[in-house]
Amino acid sequence: MDSELKPCTLVASIRKQQRNAASFVLDVSLEAPPGITILFGPSGAGKSTLLDCLAGLVLPTAGKIAIGENVLFDSAAHIDVPPQRRRIAYVFQSLALFPHLTVEENIEFGLGDIPEQDRRTRVEEILEAFRIANLRDQRPSQISGGEKQRTALARSLVTQPRLLLLDEPLTGLDAELKAAIVQDLRAWNIAKGIPILYVTHSREEVDALGERVIAIDNGRVVSHGAPMDVLDAPRRKRLAQAAGFENLLSGTVLGLREPDGVMRIRLGESACEIEVPLAHASVGDLVQIAIRAGDILLASQRPHGLSARNVLEGKMLSLEQRGTMCIARVDCGVTFVAHVTPGAVRALELAVAKQVWLVLKTHSCHLVD
Amino acid sequence: MNSLSLSFELAGCVGAILLLIGMPVAYWLAFSNWRGKFLLESVVALPLVLPPTVLGFYALLAMGPRGPLGKLWITLFGRGLAFTFTGLVLASVVYSFPFAVQPLMVSFEAVDRKLLDASALLGAGKWRTFRRIILPLSLPGVVTALVLSFAHTLGEFGVVLMVGGNLAGVTRTVSIDIYDRVQSLEYGEANRLALLLLAIAFAVLCLVYAVNRRVWAPAWMRWTAN
Numbered sequence: 001m002d003s004e005l006k007p008c009t010l011v012a013s014i015r016k017q018q019r020n021a022a023s024f025v026l027d028v029s030l031e032a033p034p035g036i037t038i039l040f041g042p043s044g045a046g047k048s049t050l051l052d053c054l055a056g057l058v059l060p061t062a063g064k065i066a067i068g069e070n071v072l073f074d075s076a077a078h079i080d081v082p083p084q085r086r087r088i089a090y091v092f093q094s095l096a097l098f099p100h101l102t103v104e105e106n107i108e109f110g111l112g113d114i115p116e117q118d119r120r121t122r123v124e125e126i127l128e129a130f131r132i133a134n135l136r137d138q139r140p141s142q143i144s145g146g147e148k149q150r151t152a153l154a155r156s157l158v159t160q161p162r163l164l165l166l167d168e169p170l171t172g173l174d175a176e177l178k179a180a181i182v183q184d185l186r187a188w189n190i191a192k193g194i195p196i197l198y199v200t201h202s203r204e205e206v207d208a209l210g211e212r213v214i215a216i217d218n219g220r221v222v223s224h225g226a227p228m229d230v231l232d233a234p235r236r237k238r239l240a241q242a243a244g245f246e247n248l249l250s251g252t253v254l255g256l257r258e259p260d261g262v263m264r265i266r267l268g269e270s271a272c273e274i275e276v277p278l279a280h281a282s283v284g285d286l287v288q289i290a291i292r293a294g295d296i297l298l299a300s301q302r303p304h305g306l307s308a309r310n311v312l313e314g315k316m317l318s319l320e321q322r323g324t325m326c327i328a329r330v331d332c333g334v335t336f337v338a339h340v341t342p343g344a345v346r347a348l349e350l351a352v353a354k355q356v357w358l359v360l361k362t363h364s365c366h367l368v369d
Numbered sequence: 370m371n372s373l374s375l376s377f378e379l380a381g382c383v384g385a386i387l388l389l390i391g392m393p394v395a396y397w398l399a400f401s402n403w404r405g406k407f408l409l410e411s412v413v414a415l416p417l418v419l420p421p422t423v424l425g426f427y428a429l430l431a432m433g434p435r436g437p438l439g440k441l442w443i444t445l446f447g448r449g450l451a452f453t454f455t456g457l458v459l460a461s462v463v464y465s466f467p468f469a470v471q472p473l474m475v476s477f478e479a480v481d482r483k484l485l486d487a488s489a490l491l492g493a494g495k496w497r498t499f500r501r502i503i504l505p506l507s508l509p510g511v512v513t514a515l516v517l518s519f520a521h522t523l524g525e526f527g528v529v530l531m532v533g534g535n536l537a538g539v540t541r542t543v544s545i546d547i548y549d550r551v552q553s554l555e556y557g558e559a560n561r562l563a564l565l566l567l568a569i570a571f572a573v574l575c576l577v578y579a580v581n582r583r584v585w586a587p588a589w590m591r592w593t594a595n
Binding site for chain 2: 055057082083084085086087088089090092094096098099100109110112155156159
């Protein structure tokens with residue numbers, strides 16, 4: 001490996017106070033080593049502002065941005081490298097392909113001052129890597145959504161950037177197409193080894209891409225680590241909502257059973273008790289529990305011989321079909337939302353006011369703080 | 370030289386000059402963040418609301434042998450500016466300024482800012498971004514600016530009369546010529562010239578609207594137009 005391929009880590013700490021929205025302050029510190037790092041959070045969390053600050057399109061109020069040894073911004077030292085010279089590639093959500101230029105001209109745009117021979121090699125190489133060589137003479141309006149995304153990626157990467165920023169670039173594509181593009185991106189980055197910051201608010205994308213996740217909410221980094229750690233044990237309520245936890249319940253700790261690694265919780269003011277994984281809590285503490293609607297089983301008779309520790313009796317409040325999924329609301333003293341298939345609705349003869357039993361695995365109940 | 374070809378020469382000069390100086394002004398108006406921008410905008414739009422005689426009057430004072438512009442011209446070139454073709458061009462440039470600047474400014478402003486950000490992030494400086502992105506995407510605005518300032522100059526009367534007077538072959542434009550002929554009761558000749566101007570004005574406006582409706586635009590432009 002030659003020196004050009006030396007992997008560099010992005011290290012940034014950014015504080016950005018919006019001039020007109022006094023309440024919102026972006027204040028984050030993050031590190032992104034070579035490879036894909038996902039920036040996850042609900043919309044309005046400050047993800048795009050963060051990318052704009054990194055790219056130099058928005059001036060941070062204070063902070064420091066460096067890629068390896070290379071300082072791009074340092075408010076204390078009055079360093080602010082303009083976007084033209086940051087060598088940061090940025091694929092916007094809108095892609096911003098130049099509508100009057102062909103795919104090939106779009107890709108060549110960033111190679112203005114390099115020798116013709118070199119330029120041709122690099123354009124051909126990237127056209128091949130992103131499988132768009134056959135589209136070279138088409139204009140953006142003539143190609144499909146996925147092809148546009150490939151072109152935008154190729155246009156950014158052909159300039160050999162030191163960092164790639166992706167702002168939800170693959171929204172609106174089906175999963176298969178998305179996976180194919182991500183695979184090509186990964187393949188390209190094996191040789192280049194640059195940090196890639198991938199912004200998304202979709203949990204599916206996090207699962208599909210997952211290496212490292214940085215979760216952002218309300219302008220702050222709320223957790224980081226592997227996707228499982230960050231998303232399956234969400235630390236904050238808003239994040240839990242974003243991550244697809246339909247049930248957010250508050251409860252009181254009744255007792256801890258440390259040898260079993262569990263504790264008993266009473267939900268709300270009801271008589272409803274469930275068993276959840278042990279956490280740092282003491283008897284009488286108020287805790288928040290997050291449960292995915294898809295993790296709840298429904299039974300039309302009281303189930304026997306189950307490993308699941310939580311069986312709750314309740315009454316159907318409503319049943320609503322959405323596409324191929326039915327959303328059931330069940331009153332067990334507190335209201336639960338459960339997802340079942342239309343087939344299950346028929347087999348169990350589910351209907352409003354019918355008596356049902358909910359089954360929850362202990363480890364499907366996640367503590368939120 | 371007859372009045373018609375003189376008018377065309379004047380309008381051509383003015384159109385070309387306005388395109389050159391209108392672009393930087395329009396660029397600045399479109400992209401500057403200065404809060405006092407409205408001041409320059411108002412100055413640019415002034416000829417739209419001012420009677421041509423007012424504009425012509427001050428242009429004449431400035432260009433006269435004792436006016437600042439006239440004095441400067443005499444020092445530089447040894448001749449006066451008032452009642453000359455050059456003087457007419459200068460006054461017409463001021464008079465038609467908004468007709469060039471406004472279409473340019475509107476079309477520069479209409480370019481998606483994300484494209485400009487993308488261009489900067491790909492390493493392009495301001496000039497390259499202007500040349501490769503803003504200008505090609507503003508082509509209808511450029512055509513409109515050129516055509517409108519040409520047509521507006523072709524039809525002007527008051528300013529020409531104030532600054533240029535009525536010297537055959539030097540400052541007698543077609544609109545003055547029409548006025549002269551009506552005064553001397555040559556209705557037939559006046560009608561011929563008036564009809565010609567009418568036809569030209571109509572053709573020019575057709576051109577402007579067709580360009581802005583992307584009638585002959587290249588295919589990619591039609592697809593991006595809403």
